[in-house]
Every structure is written in C-alpha cells, then in structure tokens.
Amino acid sequence: MWWHDALCQQVGLYPFYAYDEDDDGSPDPATARAAIEVCHRCPVIAECLADAMREEAHDVCNRHGIRGGLSAHQRRELGKRHAVA
Numbered sequence: 001m002w003w004h005d006a007l008c009q010q011v012g013l014y015p016f017y018a019y020d021e022d023d024d025g026s027p028d029p030a031t032a033r034a035a036i037e038v039c040h041r042c043p044v045i046a047e048c049l050a051d052a053m054r055e056e057a058h059d060v061c062n063r064h065g066i067r068g069g070l071s072a073h074q075r076r077e078l079g080k081r082h083a084v085a
C-alpha cells in the first residue's frame with residue numbers, strides 16, 4: 001500500500017495536524033509550511049492527495065490537516081473546481 005512509503009510516517013504526524021489545533025482554530029502558517037515541504041519530498045504525494053480527495057468527497061467532516069501537500073482549505077477549493085469541471 002502507498003502509505004508504507006509516506007514520508008510523514010517517518011517525521012511524525014504532529015506537524016500535519018497541528019494546523020487545526022490552535023486555540024482559535026486559525027492555521028499555524030509556519031507549521032503548515034513545514035508539513036507541506038515534507039509532502040513535496042514525499043514519493044507518494046499523488047496517491048495521498050487522490051486518496052484524500054476521494055475520502056473527503058464523501059465525508060467533509062474528515063477534511064482536516066495537511067494531506068497530499070495541500071491544506072484542508074486548499075483541498076476544499078480543489079474539490080469545488082473538480083465538481084464544476
């Protein structure tokens with residue numbers, strides 16, 4: 001399975017979900033950027049993003065954190081663009 005090669009499994013998942021855990025709910029840009037940089041070096045970024053988009057299309061409550069190099073907001077926007085196309 002693709003997630004066996006996930007780079008976030010090696011660095012720890014905290015930076016990928018710290019994005020959503022601020023007291024006021026706003027993103028922590030530095031932490032999010034660090035997580036996205038890891039994604040951009042990840043060998044399974046395409047598979048990860050495809051999986052996230054598939055899952056989140058059916059369960060918007062599941063849309064959080066950094067996945068496939070995109071924030072939850074960016075994936076929501078990407079999903080909207082695909083829905084229109």
Ligand code: SF4
Pocket residue numbers: 003006007008009016038039040042043044045046048049066067068069
């Ligand atoms: S693309 Fe990012 S979130 Fe997805 S498996 Fe790779 S490191 Fe993890």
